[in-house]
Amino acid sequence: MTAVASTVTIRVLLFASYAELLGSDSLEIVLDIPARVRDAVERLRALPGAERLPAKPLCALNLTQVTPDTPLRPGDELAILPPLSGG
Amino acid sequence: MTAVASTVTIRVLLFASYAELLGSDSLEIVLDIPARVRDAVERLRALPGAERLPAKPLCALNLTQVTPDTPLRPGDELAILPPLSGG
Amino acid sequence: MYLTADPIDLGSLLAQVQSPRHGGIASFLGAVRDHQAGRSVIRLEYSAYQPMAEAECARIVREAEAQWDCAVALKHRIGTLHIGDVAVAIVAASAHRDEAFAACRYVIEEVKRRVPIWKREVFADGKVEWVGSGEGRKRGSGELGSSEDGVEVAGSSPEKSVK
Amino acid sequence: MYLTADPIDLGSLLAQVQSPRHGGIASFLGAVRDHQAGRSVIRLEYSAYQPMAEAECARIVREAEAQWDCAVALKHRIGTLHIGDVAVAIVAASAHRDEAFAACRYVIEEVKRRVPIWKREVFADGKVEWVGSGEGRKRGSGELGSSEDGVEVAGSSPEKSVK
Numbered sequence: 143m144t145a146v147a148s149t150v151t152i153r154v155l156l157f158a159s160y161a162e163l164l165g166s167d168s169l170e171i172v173l174d175i176p177a178r179v180r181d182a183v184e185r186l187r188a189l190p191g192a193e194r195l196p197a198k199p200l201c202a203l204n205l206t207q208v209t210p211d212t213p214l215r216p217g218d219e220l221a222i223l224p225p226l227s228g229g
Numbered sequence: 230m231t232a233v234a235s236t237v238t239i240r241v242l243l244f245a246s247y248a249e250l251l252g253s254d255s256l257e258i259v260l261d262i263p264a265r266v267r268d269a270v271e272r273l274r275a276l277p278g279a280e281r282l283p284a285k286p287l288c289a290l291n292l293t294q295v296t297p298d299t300p301l302r303p304g305d306e307l308a309i310l311p312p313l314s315g316g
Numbered sequence: 317m318y319l320t321a322d323p324i325d326l327g328s329l330l331a332q333v334q335s336p337r338h339g340g341i342a343s344f345l346g347a348v349r350d351h352q353a354g355r356s357v358i359r360l361e362y363s364a365y366q367p368m369a370e371a372e373c374a375r376i377v378r379e380a381e382a383q384w385d386c387a388v389a390l391k392h393r394i395g396t397l398h399i400g401d402v403a404v405a406i407v408a409a410s411a412h413r414d415e416a417f418a419a420c421r422y423v424i425e426e427v428k429r430r431v432p433i434w435k436r437e438v439f440a441d442g443k444v445e446w447v448g449s450g451e452g453r454k455r456g457s458g459e460l461g462s463s464e465d466g467v468e469v470a471g472s473s474p475e476k477s478v479k
Numbered sequence: 480m481y482l483t484a485d486p487i488d489l490g491s492l493l494a495q496v497q498s499p500r501h502g503g504i505a506s507f508l509g510a511v512r513d514h515q516a517g518r519s520v521i522r523l524e525y526s527a528y529q530p531m532a533e534a535e536c537a538r539i540v541r542e543a544e545a546q547w548d549c550a551v552a553l554k555h556r557i558g559t560l561h562i563g564d565v566a567v568a569i570v571a572a573s574a575h576r577d578e579a580f581a582a583c584r585y586v587i588e589e590v591k592r593r594v595p596i597w598k599r600e601v602f603a604d605g606k607v608e609w610v611g612s613g614e615g616r617k618r619g620s621g622e623l624g625s626s627e628d629g630v631e632v633a634g635s636s637p638e639k640s641v642k
Contacts, residue, residue, distance in 0.1 A: 159609040221531065223595050224597060226594065228555060228591055229590050244363065245446055289432070308365055313431065313432060313434065315362070315369075315428055315431045316428035330508075334563060336513035339511070341509075341510060342507050343506045345503075349500065399499045400497060400499055411512060
């Protein structure tokens, strides 16, 4: 075993209007431990162009909808979902 | 003009189970004036095999649903309709 | 013509009502089922008072189109139908789905209630029964092969099946 | 697979659910409409979070089949769709029509509410807008091209269209 990590690296997926706001549909972010969904969103909102990202967007962690309190683990896939408009 | 008629001749149409009861799907009946739908039904129910015809079946006169009180005129087409079961 | 002796082609009904204005299209198919109250059904035989049935179908379609701002296509098959055959097909297209569903539902209910069409069931045991007379009424709800939506005669009704 | 980039074939969805047990078959097609709140629409562009959308569609279908004793087929198209193209198709087959209609209606409502799919409208005046963000929300009800059934973000939302 290596030394205990003090950060967590996750993959963030962006869709539709949010991908356009950030100019990317996928990016990796590194957060200090302990990290929750809200911390990842806060980090994203600090990026250029992302000021119009909502503070509490709909989020899915590893394909399941989650709340902002949900903890993040290494390798997690966090999807930030704009208002749905299927159908 | 000829003399005033004292009877009215109408065409009766029978369907589905009622046609089977009476062994016919169409017959002509002659009724004394004044004649109403109920008089035609009463005449039919006196025919052999027709005792199971209801006293007040659903009736249509010239393609429109009518009540037993409706008067009959020469040449009318009276349809006696079993309970509907389309669909 | 709303009645037909030929198999019903859903595609041609869809084509009748599809339009660039329509975003919601609801349809209903009534098919011949292999069972009725636990008994095995072999086929159904449909007959109609055709001129009145055509007139009544036209009225029902007009009512639905007026009430929900939609386009409605309707076909009812007559003659001998086997298991899985489509007896009635309805397509309702509107700008929005609420109207399409409401119109489609209205039309099937009114067709069953108002259109002079009759069916008799041919069972696996050889029995033949007109739906809606006597036995049919006691069977409870069903799709095809039941009388719960049929116009009931306002008097007595045959107490035995008509063979 | 519930999502597809190819045109949706209603016939194959019907074939998936038809059975001798089923007397009532309700279906819904959501098609691309040529207008949205008085503005002329040229085409829609659908995208999805595909693995989650597949999982959510499967859950919705299972829920409907469990609740109404029916068989459900569902397809949602993604990519570029033109006026009249079918974006979503649902077929629900059951012994009786009440169940078929209820299941069909449930599935379209839940698909719109829960499945991570997005569309943007391309208007005749050249504007391109994501449905459900800003403008979309103000447009009122609509079939395709509206957000009234979409999950709303629990915070602020972009105030301008994203070009």
